[in-house]
Amino acid sequence: MTLRMDCDAAISALEEYAADALERRVPVIRQTPMADLARTLDLDRLIAEGGLRDEALRRFLAAYLGSSTRLHHPGYMAHQVAVPHPAGAVAALVDAFTNNAMAIYEMGPAAATVEQAVLNWMLRKVGWRPAPMPGSGEPADHHGGGVLTHGGSLANLTALSAARARVAPEAWRDGTPGNLVIVAPAGCHYSIARAAGILGLGQRAVRSAPTDADGRLDPARLPDLIDGLRRSGSEILAVVANACATAAGLYDPIRAVAAVCRDRGVWLHVDGAHGASALLSERQRGRLDGVELADSLVWDAHKMLRTPTLCAAVLVRDHRTLDGAFQEEASYLFHEKEQPGFDFIHRTVECTKAALGLRLFFSLAADGERAAAAFIDRQTALAREAAAILRSRPGFELAVDPESNIVCFRVQGDDALQLDLRRRLTEAGRHYISTTEFRGRRWLRLALMNPATGPADILSLAEAVEACLAA
């Protein structure tokens, strides 16, 4: 077995890759054309002839890592993707080697147990009752439920499928009725509209929720919209609230929205893909006040929980609703039968299922949940500091006071200038940022995911922007 030798080569290459980035010895991003990269990596020959080991492996890894985007670089502020905890990578190694496809308990008892444990930990953070572990003798009455999926888009699809099963139980057998609509603020993640397309509602079925000027859902005007839609014959599949929204990282007022939804008997889905991790922080969890009143919540571990891509949780207040997502017969009908463990297969699009829980568990258990909370507090504070630094520069404008680790700013000039600045920064390779549309304009956008990024990096970014403008 070549596992140890090949891993040794990989670990050496990865340590160098991360150190180069941390020390800023290399660009954070380098955009080589695909055709050139394919040649450099010698992919076709290696597939045909084999031999990816020893010196060939080291050569390949050097080229591969040299053209990978460096999330470890303090100038990485672009996307909501974790700089993973190294422990998460160890978990990925164990998962990939053992390959315990744990959707059926007997295909991976330990992997399934770890997934259930992290889901229960998350359920408790939300304020929902964890699921009793099979064999514990605890009663299986009202409690929450969950499943880990490959990413937030799939998680939103899963949650909305569960919502569809409640409002239109016949949809699974007979097809999606033509009158289902989803109510969501215009700034919701595009996977909500995509889910509407996939689930057969069509993207037109996503109706814009009333919002304030910053795009936050306005609970005061929500009842009129719901009542009006119902009067015109629509059935509300769900109201979607953001926690937080992708563009500027603002949280919708969940408790007030939940009150409306409960009053009207409407499913409330909270898309907390990015922002649900604030539940860990005593200082930040107020942003999600009332989340325990929702019906479903999506929470990505591969964002603020520093878990390698992908690992997202679909959580529901009542486990039976999730069992209904992909089949008409909910698995709670079979609770009578004593099982050694859960079969997750009823709860997910996937059949074969990776041990995603192990990645999240390792990322958490390396330093404990207090370290995860401290990381979230640190990044949120850094965002506020970044906002202050940027706001203080002449000609810089801030979109909003940050509520999370996302900061949007722009410089005087039109949208094309902002995009051009971003392009020039990317080419220079010292900073990698993203852009977004917010309040009808284009903004430069920071997602502060990296524990190595500090105020000095924000300052150097501001100076780089000013240098571009002066050039």
Add this chain to the structure above:
Amino acid sequence: MTLRMDCDAAISALEEYAADALERRVPVIRQTPMADLARTLDLDRLIAEGGLRDEALRRFLAAYLGSSTRLHHPGYMAHQVAVPHPAGAVAALVDAFTNNAMAIYEMGPAAATVEQAVLNWMLRKVGWRPAPMPGSGEPADHHGGGVLTHGGSLANLTALSAARARVAPEAWRDGTPGNLVIVAPAGCHYSIARAAGILGLGQRAVRSAPTDADGRLDPARLPDLIDGLRRSGSEILAVVANACATAAGLYDPIRAVAAVCRDRGVWLHVDGAHGASALLSERQRGRLDGVELADSLVWDAHKMLRTPTLCAAVLVRDHRTLDGAFQEEASYLFHEKEQPGFDFIHRTVECTKAALGLRLFFSLAADGERAAAAFIDRQTALAREAAAILRSRPGFELAVDPESNIVCFRVQGDDALQLDLRRRLTEAGRHYISTTEFRGRRWLRLALMNPATGPADILSLAEAVEACLAA
């Protein structure tokens, strides 16, 4: 950084785990109740307090691996999940550490290039034209396309979404029309019916294709079914053919089915999740004769290509059809704009996307494609040998002559006896097999995935079954 120390601990534990299994020193499967496992693994305390390193990590790994199902054990013959090539685990480590979410090229140029290279390799094996690499200057006219997804179920959903976009282009915006149907043999994988449920057709929209006695699609009777459905107002979303079917591993006659589909203007989707790997083998590829006439093909690398879970390819003859799967505006409209590389984000449910191509590339490039072909030939030959061994035992019955690495047999007695035998074998822990329904009866089923499994293991299984019967 603790990467090296933690990885060292993991590698030692994994090598021991695999060696114990290969030497049959441990049970292939052990079904511990979840509550006991959760206590043993000490999950809640580790999440709260942290410290998963050094001795604590070694203790955890010993317990975790001790309750994992051992795919490396020669007695593992249960499910269509790879005993992964160790190189695939190294790739998972690199992917998880670098976390290049490569759905957008700039978020992982090397990862995206590797994915495109393995997809092109697969397209060539099918007989479809590979995609020109951006920057190569090659013309981007008619060619195939693909994307890697987390598993065959998601891949089937993606392919059927592309088919829906062709037959009902308005579905994405306005909702799925009520008259769409999918024609598939009854023995197709359950993810086809699940896709119909998710996509808003409803499971009733899956109509049984005519088959022979063994469940193979019967092309002679297919035109009448299609014409009849159309006369009654149905629109055919797709015909699905199996390559091979899950239960007994039989291949549908693709060329003849494709001729009917082409003649009638119907999308042909081939579910080759398990069996498409036969394309690598000169001896076996005749099973998929005519596959190049299909519109879409699903091919799981985490089955016979020995890639860690999950890694499945959705492949299409015309790349534009895949770009239409999740949006009304196909990305080929934007081909005018010169890009350094592909953005895969238009082709997949996922937004953040893992570097799945790297796992497949490592699994292939370690020993080269000829080794992959030899593995497929070996496992197919082993299945035929297993069938001969089992058939020769008094009281044993074979379902069919195996066409792949799947073997179904039963002993004299009713269905309950077969299930009871399987339960007793699982408890004994020396062999781990599955069961299936085929031709209306319950069969014991072997999926021969393990390169360490040989005729002696089949013999020992037969003897174990006989010992159970005699007890």
